[in-house]
Amino acid sequence: MFTPLEILYIVLAFSVLWISAVVFWLLWQVASIMRRANDTIGLVQETLAKMESAIDGIRKKFDSTGAALGAVVHTTGKAVEYLIDRKMDKPAPPQKKASKKKKVVTDDET
Numbered sequence: 507m508f509t510p511l512e513i514l515y516i517v518l519a520f521s522v523l524w525i526s527a528v529v530f531w532l533l534w535q536v537a538s539i540m541r542r543a544n545d546t547i548g549l550v551q552e553t554l555a556k557m558e559s560a561i562d563g564i565r566k567k568f569d570s571t572g573a574a575l576g577a578v579v580h581t582t583g584k585a586v587e588y589l590i591d592r593k594m595d596k597p598a599p600p601q602k603k604a605s606k607k608k609k610v611v612t613d614d615e616t
Contacts, residue, residue: 508516
């Protein structure tokens with residue numbers, strides 16, 4: 507049958523086979539994890555690029571409306587100043603006195 511040396515060689519061959527299979531499996535898992543991480547990083551970069559373009563668009567809109575807003579604020583300030591000056595020049599209207607008559611409440615009105 508088999509000599510002890512041949513049995514040792516067979517066992518060593520199977521051991522080497524199993525060790526190489528485990529190493530291959532570990533490499534496969536590491537490569538799979540790296541691929542998923544790369545995909546995730548790509549998605550994050552795309553999302554950040556979209557956010558950056560949205561923020562740039564908002565910033566451009568604020569910059570373009572800033573000049574018009576300054577003119578509106580200046581005009582509103584002048585209008586308020588004009589109204590305040592006009593009110594200061596105009597005397598206050600006399601206030602009406604409240605009547606002192608009491609109203610009689612009947613049962614029909616309640």
